[in-house]
């Protein structure tokens with residue numbers, strides 16, 4: 107190829123690859139395979155290697171640039187990079203509207219554009235003759251920092267606009283807008299999608315590196331790296347929403363058309379923006395996002411309501427740094443900072459020690475928060491959370507408020523590092539740590555804190571359902587030694603209860619102590635009638651909830667059988683995995699628990715699953731079945747019920763102990779396993795015959 111045609115091939119490649127990048131990163135709609143893409147890129151790289159003087163600033167190879175020295179250069183923005191005044195709620199937004207309407211009557215007939223307010227980092231991008239030449243942070247609004255090399259690595263920032271002339275021609279924009287101005291400066295918000303942020307933080311934690319507080323903080327940190335290669339490895343993107351400045355060309359005069367225009371040039375633009383004819387519909391739309399904000403892939407701290415007519419908006423001027431033509435309608439905050447006053451440790455039911463943050467009270471989304479979880483001790487160490495720190499606290503949806511991490515910049519030097527407790531804060535016995543677990547435990551079975559939790563669980567609704575054994579009474583009963591384990595509930599005397607009732611704070615009590623004691627005694631007596639599955643639930647074995655308890659009850663029929671089961675036996679039951687099986691075996695092996703069982707037997711709390719007993723004898727007795735695939739007449743449960751009512755046993759997985767596999771349509775891997783183990787395979791009809799034939 108002669109030099110001239112090679113040069114034009116080169117220029118063609120730059121445009122073509124940039125278009126593929128755009129389709130892949132911004133539109134999420136590539137039209138060539140990765141291999142084809144690589145081929146084009148390699149061709150481009152070969153030409154650039156032979157002709158380094160040809161390398162264009164908008165060449166896709168220029169995304170990873172040189173390292174900055176020890177700081178970033180300053181950039182003066184061509185026009186002020188403004189901020190936004192906030193509105194908290196619909197009335198605030200209406201007040202903003204009324205204010206601007208009084209200033210200019212034209213506002214009364216204005217249209218409004220509503221856009222998400224992305225919680226990221228404002229960036230300013232300069233294009234000369236369509237080529238991306240400079241990118242800066244917002245800085246103080248007048249002067250920012252030159253982070254061009256870092257921004258180049260953000261794949262959704264077009265290195266050349268329009269990315270595709272064809273696309274622009276088909277955009278439906280008026281012809282006057284089709285050629286971008288010779289100098290165009292746009293503004294957008296750079297951010298890291300929430301999922302990517304979580305992934306990155308996991309990776310950083312695994313590598314033992316410092317994690318980031320939130321996506322915003324991460325985006326800012328990533329863009330201000332002195333080494334663009336590091337920025338390139340961070341999954342950053344942006345959405346563009348404003349033209350800050352332009353020369354030599356025409357640009358739209360309405361926000362709505364501006365967004366269309368920016369999109370046509372190849373910039374990533376939000377797809378949830380909407381235009382409204384009046385303020386009330388704009389507010390109504392804005393408010394729907396209060397509950398929908400989690401649908402966005404990025405964090406938004408509100409919506410922005412903008413007057414669509416950009417000339418009108420500009421004429422309205424600004425107050426300080428806030429333009430009058432727009433307002434930020436803020437979502438209720440989910441994260442706030444406050445002071446970490448102390449770290450207190452509580453003991454959970456299984457003895458697990460839980461560190462809790464005692465906070466200077468702070469309002470988050472309408473609720474005063476004074477306590478927050480710190481998850482576990484590793485978390486405190488990993489995030490380097492110190493007592494006295496200003497901490498970032500999050501409360502969102504149903505989650506319990508938790509401390510995200512310290513605001514390290516706010517440290518005064520008076521903060522103190524947290525030391526792991528050596529002993530249980532309640533019983534003062536040494537704490538223990540198990541291989542492979544992050545948690546620390548109080549392993550003292552007689553620890554009053556653990557006992558308290560055990561009893562709370564034992565008497566709770568889904569367990570023995572004993573009304574009247576509240577926190578305070580239990581605390582007193584433990585204090586006086588009347589209760590040393592859950593079984594002691596059944597040998598409580600009237601006197602012991604009376605003593606506890608009178609000892610506890612009586613101010614709120616309406617009933618006479620004698621009545622309280624009698625009611626409690628009858629509730630306790632009544633609870634002896636509870637089913638086996640409830641008793642199993644009540645024992646509080648780690649991982650055994652109401653559902654597993656029911657399965658265990660039907661499978662074993664009584665506590666004797668259950669207590670003798672091996673981990674293998676237990677795993678035959680659907681829904682019981684190795685961890686729960688282990689926890690069950692472990693629970694029954696503990697002497698303290700053996701003692702509880704003995705006591706329960708003596709007092710007559712020893713339910714048997716009657717049904718199970720009767721069912722156990724039948725034509726299928728002694729046989730173990732596994733069911734797989736869809737049977738013609740039986741549902742899976744029906745089949746199970748049928749086999750069990752005829753005395754057979756149903757398990758979830760095939761082993762050499764399985765006698766029959768009952769096979770339906772579309773069987774899973776169990777079919778293959780049964781064949782390989784030589785297990786007899788039958789269908790529904792054969793099963794029915796089997797139940798009758800013996």
Ligand code: IVH
Nearest residue numbers: 188189190221222223224228295347410429
């Ligand atoms: S408009 C004159 N639109 O929010 C234009 N800002 O709290 C003023 N932001 O500094 C900004 N998403 O960094 C605008 N769709 C959006 C935005 C947005 C995020 C940021 C921006 C601004 C801050 C104000």
